[in-house]
Amino acid sequence: MTNIEACICTIGDEILIGQIVDTNSAFISSRLNEAGIKVASMVSIGDDFDQIIENLTRISRDFNVIIITGGLGPTKDDITKKALARFTGCNEYTTNSNQLEIIERIFEKRGMAVTQTNRDQAIVPANCVVIPNEKGTAPAMVFNIDSSTLLFSLPGVPYEMEALLPSVIDIINQNFSPRNICHRTVCTYGIPESTLSDMLTTWESSLPSGIKLAYLPNPATGIRLRLSTYNGDKNANLKLMDTCIQTLKEVLAPGIIYSEQDDNLESVVTRLLESSGMTVSVAESCTGGKISSVLVSKPGASNYYKGGIVTYSNDTKISILNVAPQTIENHGAVSLECASQMAEGCRLLFGTDIAISTTGIAGPGGGTDSKPVGSIWIAVSVRGKVKCTKSLFFGDRERNIIRFTSEALNFLRKELILIIDNKQLINKV
Amino acid sequence: MTNIEACICTIGDEILIGQIVDTNSAFISSRLNEAGIKVASMVSIGDDFDQIIENLTRISRDFNVIIITGGLGPTKDDITKKALARFTGCNEYTTNSNQLEIIERIFEKRGMAVTQTNRDQAIVPANCVVIPNEKGTAPAMVFNIDSSTLLFSLPGVPYEMEALLPSVIDIINQNFSPRNICHRTVCTYGIPESTLSDMLTTWESSLPSGIKLAYLPNPATGIRLRLSTYNGDKNANLKLMDTCIQTLKEVLAPGIIYSEQDDNLESVVTRLLESSGMTVSVAESCTGGKISSVLVSKPGASNYYKGGIVTYSNDTKISILNVAPQTIENHGAVSLECASQMAEGCRLLFGTDIAISTTGIAGPGGGTDSKPVGSIWIAVSVRGKVKCTKSLFFGDRERNIIRFTSEALNFLRKELILIIDNKQLINKV
Incomplete structure (x- = not known):
C-alpha cells in the first residue's frame, strides 16, 4: 500500500473573510500525525457550491484521505451536505435514526422543544456512512470516493469535531496502513x-x-x-x-x-506544584488576572491554587496587599520593592506557601524613560523569603501581557525546581 | 480590469503537523476584505522545496494576488526565500541596506551583539522589492510574477506581519482596482x-x-x-x-x-463602563481570573477597572470577601446567596460602584445531581443592590469557563444599560 497523505479542507466564508481563526485544522492534523497519517496540505474555501465541487475534484485526485469541517449547521448558508451529495453523485437522502435520537435527547436534557430544523440535521445523503455526533446535532459522514480515497465530513464546532475525530482515525486505520511518523x-x-x-x-x-x-x-x-x-x-x-x-x-x-514533550509552561508549573505539595496564590497588576486564569485552566487546580488578586490601582495595592505607601512614593508601583511587598502581602492574605506577583507597564500608555512600556518586575515569596526579577519586552499590549505571564510562570518554575531539589537533598541527608 | 482574487499561503511544517494554529490567515483576510480585496482561497504547505514551487505554480495561475507568510526565520529549516528565488528564476542575492540598519538598531536597543545569522536576514533575491520590517529582522519581499500577478512574502511572526500588511495593501491598491466588498x-x-x-x-x-x-x-x-x-x-x-x-x-x-459591529462582549461592556462613569471590580471562583483578564486586555482599563479577586476556596470566600460561613454551610458555595455575598464583599473590598461575581462548577469533577458540572451563579452588585442569575452549560472545562465568562459579561452589560437608561431618564426629568 502506498503512503497515505491527507488533506484537511475547511469550509466557510467566515474563514475566508477572516472573521474566525481556524483552529480545527491544527487540532485534526496534530491527531492525524500522532496516528502516523501525514497531512500534506490544508485548504480553506468559501460556502460556495461550485467552489466546493471544484476543490474537492482537485483534492480527491491528489490525496487519499480528505477531511472536511464546517458548513453543516442548520441554517441556509450551510451547503456542505448538498455539495457532497452532488460531488458523490447521490440524489437520495435518508434520516439517520441514531442521530435523530441523539438530537431529541439533547433538547430534552436542556428542557427545550425540538424543531423541524433540528430534526433535519439527521438527514444525510443515502450513500454515506454516519458517525453519530453525541455532542451536537450534525453527524459526521464518511464517503467512499473510490477504492483508494475516503472523504470525511465533520461539523465545524471544535468541541463536536474533537469528539468525532477518534472514530475517523479508526476508520482510516482500518482502510490504510499509516506510516511511522x-x-x-x-x-x-x-x-x-x-x-x-x-x-x-x-x-x-x-x-x-x-x-x-x-x-x-x-x-x-x-x-x-x-x-x-x-x-x-x-x-x-x-x-x-x-x-x-x-x-x-x-x-x-x-x-x-x-x-522534553510538546508542552507549555503552565503544565510544567502545575506538575511541579503538585509534586512540591505546596500551595500558591497570585497577585497581579499588569497581567490583570491572566496568570491565575492560566493556572485555573488546568483540572485539579484547587489542589494547589488557593486564589489570586488583581490590584490594578495603587490604592488597592496598599489597602489589600499591605504595600507601604512610602514604597510606591519612593520607588513607584513598578519596582522591586513594590513587587516584593505584593508577593508577601498576597501570600499572607491567602495563607499559601508560595505567592507570585507582577507589576509592570503593558502599554500602550504609561511608559517613561526609566520605566518604558514593556517593563515588568516579578517577585516570588516562598514562606516569606522573596526573590525578584526584572524584564523588558518590546511588544504591543496583548503581546506584552502574554510575555509577562510566561516570564512569571518561568520564574515560578525555576523556584519550584530549587525547592524540590532542596527537599530531595534534605531527605537524602 | 478584472476582479482581483487573492490566495493566502502559509508555509511551515509546524502548521501541517498541527503544532501551531494559523492566526495569520484570518488576520490578513480580514484586512484584505476591508480593503475590498476578495480572498478566495487559503492554503497551508510544509517547509518543502518542491511542494512550495509546485503550489506556487498552481496558485499563480488562478489568482492575481498571492500572500505568503512564514519560512523566513534565521534558521536552516526556513527555506521560503530560496524557494522564491528559484520560483521566480533569480540566481542573484543582494543585501538590503535599510533592513540591515534596522537589524543593527534592534539588537543595539536590546543590548545584544548582532551575529552574522542576524545580518543574513537582510539578504534578499535581487529581483524583489523590499518592504523593510521595523519590528523584526526578516523584511517583506514583493515579486512581480507577471503583468497581472503580485506575490508578497511576509514573516510568519504575527506581530511583524501585522505591521507590514498596510504597505502590502497600498501596493495592491496601486496595481489593481479593488472591488466594493x-x-x-x-x-x-x-x-x-x-x-x-x-x-x-x-x-x-x-x-x-x-x-x-x-x-x-x-x-x-x-x-x-x-x-x-x-x-x-x-x-x-x-x-x-x-x-x-x-x-x-x-x-x-x-x-x-x-x-451592530463585528464586536465582542468585552468591548461593549468596556464602552458601557466608560460611558456610565462607574468603576468595577470582579470576584471570581470558577472563572479563575478570566473575567478580569478579559477586561484588562483593553487599553485604558484603569479608567474603570479597579481590581479583581479569585477566591478559589471556601476559606478565602469567607476570610477575604466576608461570605458568611453559614451561607456556604446551608446553601453551598455554588448558590445565589454565596454569589450575592461575594459580589457585595468584592465591591466593598475594592471600593467600586459595581462588582460582579461568579461561582460555579467548571468540571470535569465536582458536579452533583442538583448542581451538575456546568452550573454557575452570577451576581452583580450596583452600590449594594444585588441581582443574580443562574445558568447551566454542557461543555468541557475549557468551554465552560469561556461560556461562564461570556454569560457574566452579558449580565453585566444588561445591568449597565439599565443604569445608563435610568440616568438619562433622571437627567431628562
Whole structure:
C-alpha cells in the first residue's frame, strides 16, 4: 500500500473573510500525525457550491484521505451536505435514526422543544456512512470516493469535531496502513531564536540525515525545537532522537529546557506544584488576572491554587496587599520593592506557601524613560523569603501581557525546581 | 480590469503537523476584505522545496494576488526565500541596506551583539522589492510574477506581519482596482443557533438577492449574523443592509443584539463602563481570573477597572470577601446567596460602584445531581443592590469557563444599560 497523505479542507466564508481563526485544522492534523497519517496540505474555501465541487475534484485526485469541517449547521448558508451529495453523485437522502435520537435527547436534557430544523440535521445523503455526533446535532459522514480515497465530513464546532475525530482515525486505520511518523519536541524558554540557532550550529549539523529539525518560536511558550522522522522504524527513530536530545542538553545550560514533550509552561508549573505539595496564590497588576486564569485552566487546580488578586490601582495595592505607601512614593508601583511587598502581602492574605506577583507597564500608555512600556518586575515569596526579577519586552499590549505571564510562570518554575531539589537533598541527608 | 482574487499561503511544517494554529490567515483576510480585496482561497504547505514551487505554480495561475507568510526565520529549516528565488528564476542575492540598519538598531536597543545569522536576514533575491520590517529582522519581499500577478512574502511572526500588511495593501491598491466588498455583522447573545434560525425564517427569505447571510456561532461571542455583498455600489449596498438590520431588530427582543459591529462582549461592556462613569471590580471562583483578564486586555482599563479577586476556596470566600460561613454551610458555595455575598464583599473590598461575581462548577469533577458540572451563579452588585442569575452549560472545562465568562459579561452589560437608561431618564426629568 502506498503512503497515505491527507488533506484537511475547511469550509466557510467566515474563514475566508477572516472573521474566525481556524483552529480545527491544527487540532485534526496534530491527531492525524500522532496516528502516523501525514497531512500534506490544508485548504480553506468559501460556502460556495461550485467552489466546493471544484476543490474537492482537485483534492480527491491528489490525496487519499480528505477531511472536511464546517458548513453543516442548520441554517441556509450551510451547503456542505448538498455539495457532497452532488460531488458523490447521490440524489437520495435518508434520516439517520441514531442521530435523530441523539438530537431529541439533547433538547430534552436542556428542557427545550425540538424543531423541524433540528430534526433535519439527521438527514444525510443515502450513500454515506454516519458517525453519530453525541455532542451536537450534525453527524459526521464518511464517503467512499473510490477504492483508494475516503472523504470525511465533520461539523465545524471544535468541541463536536474533537469528539468525532477518534472514530475517523479508526476508520482510516482500518482502510490504510499509516506510516511511522515520529516527532520529539523540546521546549526552551528565555533565549531568542537567532541566539539559540547560533548556539546549536554544531549540534544541528551533527544530526543524522533523516532527522528534520524545526524551530518553533512562540511568545507564550518560548522556542520549541522539533525533531521529526517520516520513514523507517518507529522505535529505532525514537531512540535515535533521544540520543540527539541528550547531546542537546549538554550544549544548553540547565534550566533553559523546561520540557522534553510538546508542552507549555503552565503544565510544567502545575506538575511541579503538585509534586512540591505546596500551595500558591497570585497577585497581579499588569497581567490583570491572566496568570491565575492560566493556572485555573488546568483540572485539579484547587489542589494547589488557593486564589489570586488583581490590584490594578495603587490604592488597592496598599489597602489589600499591605504595600507601604512610602514604597510606591519612593520607588513607584513598578519596582522591586513594590513587587516584593505584593508577593508577601498576597501570600499572607491567602495563607499559601508560595505567592507570585507582577507589576509592570503593558502599554500602550504609561511608559517613561526609566520605566518604558514593556517593563515588568516579578517577585516570588516562598514562606516569606522573596526573590525578584526584572524584564523588558518590546511588544504591543496583548503581546506584552502574554510575555509577562510566561516570564512569571518561568520564574515560578525555576523556584519550584530549587525547592524540590532542596527537599530531595534534605531527605537524602 | 478584472476582479482581483487573492490566495493566502502559509508555509511551515509546524502548521501541517498541527503544532501551531494559523492566526495569520484570518488576520490578513480580514484586512484584505476591508480593503475590498476578495480572498478566495487559503492554503497551508510544509517547509518543502518542491511542494512550495509546485503550489506556487498552481496558485499563480488562478489568482492575481498571492500572500505568503512564514519560512523566513534565521534558521536552516526556513527555506521560503530560496524557494522564491528559484520560483521566480533569480540566481542573484543582494543585501538590503535599510533592513540591515534596522537589524543593527534592534539588537543595539536590546543590548545584544548582532551575529552574522542576524545580518543574513537582510539578504534578499535581487529581483524583489523590499518592504523593510521595523519590528523584526526578516523584511517583506514583493515579486512581480507577471503583468497581472503580485506575490508578497511576509514573516510568519504575527506581530511583524501585522505591521507590514498596510504597505502590502497600498501596493495592491496601486496595481489593481479593488472591488466594493461590504460586510455588516450583528452580534447576538443568549439564543441557540437553531432557535435563532427559526425565529428569522421570514426575515431571511425577505432579504434582497445579492445580500448573503451567514450565521457565525462562537461560545465566547454568541451568534453573529453577517450580511455580505460582493458587487454593486458600496454606499447603496451599505444602506440596503442597514434597512435589513432595522427589520431584524424588530424581529428580535431588545437586548439580544449587543452590537451592530463585528464586536465582542468585552468591548461593549468596556464602552458601557466608560460611558456610565462607574468603576468595577470582579470576584471570581470558577472563572479563575478570566473575567478580569478579559477586561484588562483593553487599553485604558484603569479608567474603570479597579481590581479583581479569585477566591478559589471556601476559606478565602469567607476570610477575604466576608461570605458568611453559614451561607456556604446551608446553601453551598455554588448558590445565589454565596454569589450575592461575594459580589457585595468584592465591591466593598475594592471600593467600586459595581462588582460582579461568579461561582460555579467548571468540571470535569465536582458536579452533583442538583448542581451538575456546568452550573454557575452570577451576581452583580450596583452600590449594594444585588441581582443574580443562574445558568447551566454542557461543555468541557475549557468551554465552560469561556461560556461562564461570556454569560457574566452579558449580565453585566444588561445591568449597565439599565443604569445608563435610568440616568438619562433622571437627567431628562
